[in-house]
Amino acid sequence: MTYQTQVAIIGAGPAGLSAALEVAKQGGKVMVFDENDRAGGQLFKQIHKFFGSGHHGAGVRGIRLGQQLLEQCIQSGVEICLSTVVFGIFPGNELGIVKDGRSHTVKADKILIAAGAGEKPLAFPGWDLPGVMGAGAAQTMVNINRVRPGNRILTIGSGNVGLVVSYQLLQAGASVAGIVEGLPKINGYAVHANKLMRQGVPVYLSHTVIEARGDGQVEEAVIAEVGPGFVPIEGTEQTLSVDTICLAVGLTPSVELPRMAELAMVHLPKMGGYIPLHDSHMRSSNPDIYVAGDVAGIEEASTAMEEGKLAGVSMAEALGLVSAQRARELAGEIEERIGELRIGSHGDARRMAKEEIVRGYEAWLAKQK
Amino acid sequence: MRDDVIICRCEEVTAGEIREACRCGASSVDGVKRTTRAGKGLCQGRTCRCLVEGIVAAESGKALSEMEYPNTRPPVRIMKLSALAGEEEEQ
Numbered sequence: 001m002t003y004q005t006q007v008a009i010i011g012a013g014p015a016g017l018s019a020a021l022e023v024a025k026q027g028g029k030v031m032v033f034d035e036n037d038r039a040g041g042q043l044f045k046q047i048h049k050f051f052g053s054g055h056h057g058a059g060v061r062g063i064r065l066g067q068q069l070l071e072q073c074i075q076s077g078v079e080i081c082l083s084t085v086v087f088g089i090f091p092g093n094e095l096g097i098v099k100d101g102r103s104h105t106v107k108a109d110k111i112l113i114a115a116g117a118g119e120k121p122l123a124f125p126g127w128d129l130p131g132v133m134g135a136g137a138a139q140t141m142v143n144i145n146r147v148r149p150g151n152r153i154l155t156i157g158s159g160n161v162g163l164v165v166s167y168q169l170l171q172a173g174a175s176v177a178g179i180v181e182g183l184p185k186i187n188g189y190a191v192h193a194n195k196l197m198r199q200g201v202p203v204y205l206s207h208t209v210i211e212a213r214g215d216g217q218v219e220e221a222v223i224a225e226v227g228p229g230f231v232p233i234e235g236t237e238q239t240l241s242v243d244t245i246c247l248a249v250g251l252t253p254s255v256e257l258p259r260m261a262e263l264a265m266v267h268l269p270k271m272g273g274y275i276p277l278h279d280s281h282m283r284s285s286n287p288d289i290y291v292a293g294d295v296a297g298i299e300e301a302s303t304a305m306e307e308g309k310l311a312g313v314s315m316a317e318a319l320g321l322v323s324a325q326r327a328r329e330l331a332g333e334i335e336e337r338i339g340e341l342r343i344g345s346h347g348d349a350r351r352m353a354k355e356e357i358v359r360g361y362e363a364w365l366a367k368q369k
Numbered sequence: 370m371r372d373d374v375i376i377c378r379c380e381e382v383t384a385g386e387i388r389e390a391c392r393c394g395a396s397s398v399d400g401v402k403r404t405t406r407a408g409k410g411l412c413q414g415r416t417c418r419c420l421v422e423g424i425v426a427a428e429s430g431k432a433l434s435e436m437e438y439p440n441t442r443p444p445v446r447i448m449k450l451s452a453l454a455g456e457e458e459e460q
Binding site for chain 1: 370371373374375376378384415416417419420433434436438439440441442443444445446447448449451452453
């Protein structure tokens, strides 16, 4: 059958749900699709408390933030279709979905792609052995499926994902043999790193993994110190006895649908790879398609929620649900909060990268005229 | 990276095979995909795409920013043909 809606949103994570709520508040009809059997995206794996300021949900656990958002969406009349795969995006604002084993068409006035991100791989001899996995996959196993992926963990990458997942594996009863980081300093927030260091977890800075060994599964990992250009230094190899290697070497935006929709993109390594160009209110090079959250550049759940709201407001305005003046006011408030999230040593780089995306959009737009 | 390291786990394509494809003229992730099947497996390149991109860029002397994102076609997720054909799902 064919579904008709004002707004179709792909992804029921922090960005998608926040956008849905914003449109529904203005009286718009919204359908949200997610391939998972529960909404909330990565938020539902975050058992730790967020920090920052109060209006960004500081002190609240991610899973609770997800539940709150989901309840608000349902109360506001948002239709959330779970276990529903969006398999394609087609000209004329059409989506192909599979729901209950049948394919259907969704026709929407506006589409928001909030498809999130995937984990980046790292290849080394033995990385295809069972026991090598993405840190996000390990987190899904332990926090969602309640299965401990292994007993002795080595984490590659000291960004927040690597640090948080390592700590959660410790909490689940595993031992963490170490965190390996190619850079000479820890990449994530000190608050996360300190929790691990207090538990005696060693951090190997300027190191990399060079091999995983084992008979049919990981039994040991070989790490080595790296010199300039991240080249391993001969003679510095150490062998650690581990059964699980978690790769936390970054995320990359899931841009399969933006690519299929032929959205103009830019390659920005700082933001994870290819990013759809968008204006300051999340509209892509196709005026009917919006992007928000990790698909629009890797950041955090808190920024994803604000970007989702911004996309929601701009879709509501484009649909005539809210006046231009009211939309400007709402967007101004959201932008102020986003600005607060993009400060400091970690935030400045993200803010500059986001500005580069918007400049790229403006340059693209100027060429169309 | 050693030639014998598997890059595409779904189709078991090694770094050496991808480099060989580049030497034979493949200059993009799509080109490598067509000649070696890397990225044509179950995960549709969601894991190996970044790695293939890195190898192709290194072999062709291109910057990563000059590489084109590979073509994507429906379905972007695994689905049963029966769903597309509109048949009742078998119980």
